[in-house]
Amino acid sequence: MSKTETTTETPDAAREAGQEAGDLGSAGEQLSTAPQERAVPGSFGGRRAPGPAGALAWGFRETAGWIRWFWRQLTSMRVALILLFLLSLGAIPGSLIPQNSVDEVKVRTWKTNNEFWTPVFEKLQLFDVYSSVWFSAIYILLFVSLIGCIVPRTWQFTGQLRGRPPGAPKRLTRLPVYATWRTEAGPEEVREAALALLRKRRFRAHVAGDAVASEKGYLREVGNLLFHVALIVMLVAFAAGQLFKSEGGKLIVEGDGFANTLTQYDDFKSGSLFDVENLAPFSFTLDQFTGTYEPSGPQKGTARTYEAAVTYAEGAEGKDRKAVIRVNEPLEIDGSRVYLLAHGYAPVVTVRDGKGQVVHKAAVPLLPIDNNVSSTGVIKVMDGYRNKDGKKEQLGFPAFFVPTYAGKGHGQMFSQFPALVFPALNLSAYHGSLGVDSGVPQNVYQLDTRKMKPFKDAKGEVFKQTLLPGETMKLPGGAGSITFEKEIKEWASFQVSQQPGNGLALAGAVAAITGLVGSLFIQRRRVWVRAVRGEDGVTVVEMAGLGRNESARLPEELAELAASLNTKAPTAPDPEPSEAVPAEGAEK
Amino acid sequence: MNLAAANNESLAEFSNVLIYSAMAVYTLAFLAHIAEWTFGSRSKVGRTAAALTANGTAAAPKIQVARKGGGAAVLERPKVVTRSSTGARDVPDGPGAAGGDQQGDMYGRIAVSLTALAFLIEAAGVVTRAISVQRAPWGNMYEFSTTFSTVAVGAYLVFLLAGKNVRWIGLPLVTTVLLDLGIAVTWLYTESDQLVPALHSYWLWIHVSTAIFCGAVFYLGAVATLLYLFRDSYENKLASGGNPGSFARSVLERLPAAASLDKFAYRINAAIFPLWTFTIIAGAIWAGDAWGRYWGWDAKEVWSFITWVAYAAYLHARATAGWKGRKAAYIALIAFACFLFNYYGVNLFVNSLHGYAGV
């Protein structure tokens, strides 16, 4: 406050401002627990005493000073703001450059198209932005800053809760909202009434000197702290989820089952701390897959529902239970979730050898290649087949399947509709070695024809035929036959994922929103009521309020409080017609 | 083609007619607003400017002590005097677009009525579209755009009904609504259709409706922020004795005070921020159900996150020394730009899982 006295020379406005800061003094302090911007000390160490001990002490003080300085910087609002900025900036490249974590195929394509940039981007970890060193550095710094900010703020706030609202500033007229009147009631009486009124309105109030000091809206600070703590909780939950998660895919044909062990998956990914032991022991069988499609109109063929009816059992010997998995409705078993990802058809075929003996009978899943589920794949006969010379051979039938055939001579063989209306299977046939023993992993949906020879038709072209259900294709030269059975199965592919921490993340999210609502909608404000006997013996009542942001509600609230208090301490008639100046007169 | 489908298609066409009609009425509202501003510019606003200048330089707060009347004063409520905080200019709000001109005011009222009418027609267009596809009308960008502008105008009308001083937002709002609808009908139009199974979820209703609502209201905040920046530099110029150009003078002068615009924008952004947070979380829950992971850094997710962080930065800036005022306003505009990019940019230019909603 001494400042106000020494700055009398400055222009009006500045003096006013200076005075105001002085006047409000502790009254306006700590209305929030935001860290103050402190001046940065230029030197930490003070004087350096001679000798090694002095150097040591100085070095120690200097280091400690710098550490403290760095910590203060890190936990300041300004640096938090900068880090928030960096966080959003840093997130941008990941949305524009293909990411390994999202789509590895796309990353590879990108790399072949941009060979020049690839090494640079790789150095900068631009294909793994969200797990990159620099992105991690930003959010780790931000969260260190956050913790460094929350802890002292919590202390400060509990201190405020244990203390009392600060006393009234000297000049209440300087506050953003202000009201005054004169009353016949005595000052004591007015203060008592004000105290009772404010407490009834759930202000924390007490009498300090000639005024009642009160404060309300502490929940704002609670909400703010809760929000920031919840952010930490969410980060921890997210990190735990990433480290311990597992995710695997499995294609299952109707009637087949799956047990949750590593070997049964078609593909499997897991976090770095995942342990195979953690796979929940459960199993399920796909009983039936049902897809329905728009039958007509411009959207003909668009999928309407996908449903997979399954029977599942928890644990090794759990009871069988039925469930339906839909696209947005995963099945939750023992902490794992089973998602329905895709579906297709698996025609059942029977392969016979030259003697008419069945050597292979299976439902062969084929991969859809268009929206009407035209599908391709390969039927492979690995063993059991002998050609007419009695020699062991393998067979491969590249297959093209359409659930709704347009009919012979109607253009190319593409499906007209995704459901099984008029199914047809086009097959060609190869014999020889499938090459499965060579150790090179094989795509089950492709035929490696390097060691295979096609069966030829009369014209010398690859032997090919389109079959309807129930029809059989005879291989040339009595080499056997393949039958397209009437039964056509469907398959569905599932993703099984296990990610701990989901519950915690959700709890954090709910807490974050709750905290935010408290923080942004609750006003923290102080109200003071001063009652002093004026020179003419009439009591002058002054009320003033101070809020964090200039709230529209604060004036209303003060008006209401003033009206209530006014009924207890009614306005006295004006002593003289001239203007009363209680604001200045009230000062002692 | 069965009967139901035919019926739906004619409904969808009816919806299109409604949207075009709404555009026509918005155009009339736009012209009425222009008339309002034009007539307003001829009115005697000079005197307010003078008052402004006087007030701007002498920042001394004027404190009136509440005075009571005669003997009957016993029943009178004590008056509450308010004043702005330290350092803030004590500048009164401008008189509004009509600038006190009666004819201008009449055109302003006509503009508001037309806007309300256009809103009803547009809302009907959105609803018939929803009925024609038998689902929430948020399956593609066309539907998103029409709903978006409907909600923005609806929010504006609600503010008006609540007696808030927001008529100044009318012209920029109607202009951009026309732009939005124009883009929607020319480039984004999609035949009415139903949804693929992945979009069958009640989370669609929750997540997408809140996203649209947030965007529409954030938009009002962004307009206010932009106007704040103009008005603020205008006030600064006046306060430092400068002489703004006559156009700036005429237009900016009629806007609310910079402090009021700033406060309006802050309230909107602060009120919507928790809802935006909720929107993202709801989206994450939905993604968890549909794709097996609740957060996968998909482009759409990334940009929602960026938008969220940017708005958080804005709120932070307002509590950080040296960042209040104009700097915070820039951040708010950046944040809204992120929102827009997430909507247009990501849908059109970036490959995203969310893309299957169709352009």
Ligand code: HEM
């Ligand atoms: C993870 C990043 C962070 C996010 C997303 C975030 C978000 C927010 C939001 C949205 C608010 C507005 C609530 C309000 O106005 O009351 C806020 C307020 C606040 N934040 Fe943060 N914050 C983050 C980190 C930090 C850090 C690191 C600090 C410490 C330096 C901090 C200190 C504060 C303080 C003191 C307030 C209250 C300001 C006031 O009283 O108005 N925050 N934060």
